[in-house]
Amino acid sequence: MKKRNLMILAGALGIAALAAYVTRTSWMSGGSVQGPPRARVVSVELAKAERKPVPVDVDSIGTVTPISSVALKSRVETTIVSVHFEDGAKVNKGDLLFTLDARQIDALIEQAEGVLAKDQAQLEAALRDVRRFGDLIGKGATTQVNLDNAKTQADILTGTIKADQSALDNLRVQKSYTTIRAPFSGRISVANVKVGNFVRPADTAPLAVINQMAPVYVTFAIPQRALVELRDAMAAGGSKVIATIPGHQRSEDGKVAMVENTVDATTGMVTVRGIMNNENETLWPGTLVNTRLIIRTEDGVTVPTAAVQRSQSGNFVFVMKDGKAHVQPVTVSRTFQGSSVIASGLSGGEDVIVDGQLLLSEGTPVAPRGAKAGA
Secondary structure, three states: OHHHHHHHHHHHHHHHHHHHHHOHHHHHOOOOOOOOOOOOOEEEEEEEOEEEEEEEEEEEEEEEEEOOEEEEOOOOOEEEEEEOOOOOOEEOOOOEEEEEOOHHHHHHHHHHHHHHHHHHHHHHHHHHHHHHHHHHHHHOOOOHHHHHHHHHHHHHHHHHHHHHHHHHHHHHHHHHOOEEEOOOOEEEOOOOOOOOOEEOOOOOOOOEEEEOOOOEEEEEEEEHHHHHHHHHHHHHOOOEEEEEOOOOOOEEEEEEEEEOOOOEOOOOEEEEEEEEOOOOOOOOOOOEEEEEEEEEEEEEEEEEHHHOEEEOOEEEEEEEEOOEEEEEEOEEEEEEOOEEEEEEOOOOOOEEEEEOHHHOOOOOEEEEEOEOOOO
8 A cells, every 4th residue: 555655646746747847948937938039130330332433543752852052152252241041041042141251352353444444545536646647647647557557457456355345254254153142932041151260262162052832843753553543544534642740730732743754663653843932931841741643633432441341242231221241342442541442242332331340241231320220
């Protein structure tokens, strides 16, 4: 009897265990019934694919060089009397810069003027003799030899006067060298001489140097692959050069003035020279600048470079459509100031994803960043 009761108890426990196992979902979840798991919505950052004019440009490092630069030197041996400028000052064409001692030349000029006056007086006397002998020979009172000698003397004195005048003009030219003026407008350097210094033409160091500041040249190099397009742009008058000082936003615009007639065979680069107005003296001679050569402008679809992803099959972007991410293969032609120019794959106006791509795949639900994920 006792054994039978034990068997009944064991059977009841087994039935209860089986029932508990079958209904485990209900009693473990508190009796609620859940549906299928909800897909996760990824928060992403969007940008518009824009169709706009995009320049075709080449970036390079350039050097500012003056169009005109002159080293002032003395053409006579004398001393400095006066310096008429401040070091580093801006000078205009024709401004007086240096005055040299001209007393010795002034004395020579007075001497030459005296010699010229003496020879002119002698010429007047010789001409009177010619007229006098001419009258006498008509009356038979003198010989032809006397008349011829008088004419010869007059001709000699005429030549002497020309030589005297030439010597006087030369001295006046020498006198003009004692005042040194600016041949063009620009910036002058530090004066290497002061009042009282002796100068001469053989001196190697210049008195000062003037650099033209406006306009100026910017010289840089571009790859030879861009040479043909650049020459076409120059023929059409569409080329443009922008020079920017590194670390600053100030820049100057200009145009291409010259392309070197040879390509460097070792580097494959060709030298280009742009001319900049530089009216505000933004560019200083000798400065290294960032140059951007704009060859032409053409329409294209642009997206932020961060939106472009790469795979084994090529470049692609994630496009948001109807709240989901879709893979769109694209072809990138070039980059421009942080944007990629799309040659094919986008027509403009699409919403492309620029951040959050690591969590995406085809068809992943997405929401623009800043909106609620369940919206």
